[in-house]
Amino acid sequence: xxxxxxxxxxxxxxxxxxxxxxxxxxxxxxxxxxxxxxxxxxxxxxxxxxxxxxxxxxxxxxxxxxxxxxxxxxxxxxxxxxxxxxxxxxxxxxxxxxxxxxxxxxxxxxxxxxxxxxxxxxxxxxxxxxxxxxxxxxxxxxxxxxxxxxxxxxxxxxxxxxxxxxxxxxxxxxxxxxxxxxxxxxxxxxxxxxxxxxxxxxxxxxxxxxxxxxxxxxxxxxxxxxxxxxxxxxxxxxxxxxxxxxxxxxxxxxxxxxxxxxxxxxxxxxxxxxxxxxxxxxxxxxxxxxxxxxxxxxxxxxxxxxxxxxxxxxxxxxxxxxxxxxxxxxxxxxxxxxxxxxxxxxxxxxxxxxxxxxxxxx
Numbered sequence: 497x498x499x500x501x502x503x504x505x506x507x508x509x510x511x512x513x514x515x516x517x518x519x520x521x522x523x524x525x526x527x528x529x530x531x532x533x534x535x536x537x538x539x540x541x542x543x544x545x546x547x548x549x550x551x552x553x554x555x556x557x558x559x560x561x562x563x564x565x566x567x568x569x570x571x572x573x574x575x576x577x578x579x580x581x582x583x584x585x586x587x588x589x590x591x592x593x594x595x596x597x598x599x600x601x602x603x604x605x606x607x608x609x610x611x612x613x614x615x616x617x618x619x620x621x622x623x624x625x626x627x628x629x630x631x632x633x634x635x636x637x638x639x640x641x642x643x644x645x646x647x648x649x650x651x652x653x654x655x656x657x658x659x660x661x662x663x664x665x666x667x668x669x670x671x672x673x674x675x676x677x678x679x680x681x682x683x684x685x686x687x688x689x690x691x692x693x694x695x696x697x698x699x700x701x702x703x704x705x706x707x708x709x710x711x712x713x714x715x716x717x718x719x720x721x722x723x724x725x726x727x728x729x730x731x732x733x734x735x736x737x738x739x740x741x742x743x744x745x746x747x748x749x750x751x752x753x754x755x756x757x758x759x760x761x762x763x764x765x766x767x768x769x770x771x772x773x774x775x776x777x778x779x780x781x782x783x784x785x786x787x788x789x790x791x792x793x794x795x796x797x798x799x800x801x802x803x804x805x806x807x808x809x810x811x812x813x814x815x816x817x818x819x820x821x822x823x824x825x826x827x828x829x830x831x832x833x834x835x836x837x838x839x840x841x842x843x844x845x846x847x848x849x850x851x852x853x854x855x856x857x858x
Contacts, residue, residue, distance in 0.1 A: 553765075556773035561821035562829055567600030567857050570791055570835035572757065573798075574644065576842040577607040580622040586631060592841075593635040595849070599857050600835060601639065603715070603755070604632065605683045608643040608674055613655045615666030617645065617673055629678035642715060643674035646685035656686060658695030664702055671703050681713030681754070682706075688719070691745035700752035707754075715755035715791075717837075720763070721746050721781040723774070747785040756790060757837040758782050760816065761797035762806045771810045772819035779823025783831060791833045794820045796852070799843035813851040821856075 573596075578584050608622045625643075632641045645667075648655035657663050671682045682703060689696045700714070707714040722740045741749075750756045760778050765771035779794055786792040796816045802808040820836060828834075836856060838844070 553770050553773035556776040557769045562825035565821035565825045568832050568834055569600045570602050571600040572603035572793055573601055573838040574605045574840045579606050579628050580608055580625040582624050589631045589635045603640045603642055605642050605644040609645045611645055611647040615663040617670035625677045640680035642681035642683040643679040644683045649686050649689055652688050658699055664699045668702050671706055675710050683715045685717040691741045713754040716753050717757045717759055720778055743785050750786045750790050757793040758795055760795040764805050765810050766807055767810050768812055768815035772815040775816050775819030776823035779820050780827040783827045793835045793837040795837045795839055798838045798848045813848050814855055817855040
């Protein structure tokens with residue numbers, strides 16, 4: 497028995513011996529070698545969760561989308577400023593009508609701003625707005641034409657202050673101004689709004705009665721939802737930039753609008769499978785947070801960039817649609833108030849439109 501106790505005491509002493517040996521080895525290393533070892537440890541700690549997240553997204557992309565996960569005729573396309581500043585004419589409207597024929601597009605978000613930093617909207621920035629609403633209504637019966645209004649937002653940018661009541665009043669007046677021009681709704685795209693902003697929610701509460709009184713719609717383009725819990729807090733702390741919203745704040749916004757469009761691009765995903773899996777996950781998160789009677793649109797990149805934050809070879813329309821279809825089929829295949837948003841007309845390629853028709857409209 498005494499021998500056993502001795503072996504136990506010796507075994508218990510081993511971790512302490514190892515620790516002392518490691519400390520002695522560490523102290524003997526040069527500063528450069530210590531820095532290298534610390535860097536390798538940090539990379540290893542980061543790689544494990546990142547690898548797990550990548551695997552989870554890749555698995556989201558596995559499977560066959562349901563044949564029923566197709567357009568519900570509630571899609572939208574963002575249109576650039578050229579439609580209201582005089583650069584476009586009747587021939588362009590006719591071409592747009594041909595482009596949209598047979599698709600699921602019901603809403604046009606036409607860039608009518610930008611708003612001034614005080615929330616006002618000078619009529620000089622959209623001199624042909626009335627012409628476009630009338631021309632579009634003639635050429636595209638049944639399609640709604642919404643005024644896309646936006647600006648950069650404090651505190652990240654020295655611009656629009658949504659926490660300021662007089663600023664919100666001027667934005668509301670701007671909403672009335674565009675509705676007077678024949679628009680069928682107001683579409684807000686204000687970035688970057690940090691989750692928790694009371695001013696943003698107050699603005700929606702203020703403008704919703706204005707659009708409802710006119711029989712028009714209030715819609716909003718919004719950030720992606722946190723793929724990991726509290727990731728938005730980490731991002732703001734490290735970079736002072738809020739890329740994501742938490743799901744609860746997304747839901748607060750969705751309850752205050754008629755239509756919500758998730759800007760599901762600029763995801764930083766490096767491959768098509770990861771981007772598609774990311775879209776599937778975003779679709780499920782957004783469906784969970786959006787009331788049944790609110791239109792939910794998932795954004796698609798109708799443009800090409802190849803840089804950190806948006807890899808053109810990865811963020812393709814076909815991969816995005818496949819992910820959206822998978823997410824829709826898994827979470828709420830019967831949801832009718834659902835569609836995709838196409839960003840943006842002036843950068844779109846023929847391949848973008850072909851992929852949209854083939855994978856979503858067919």
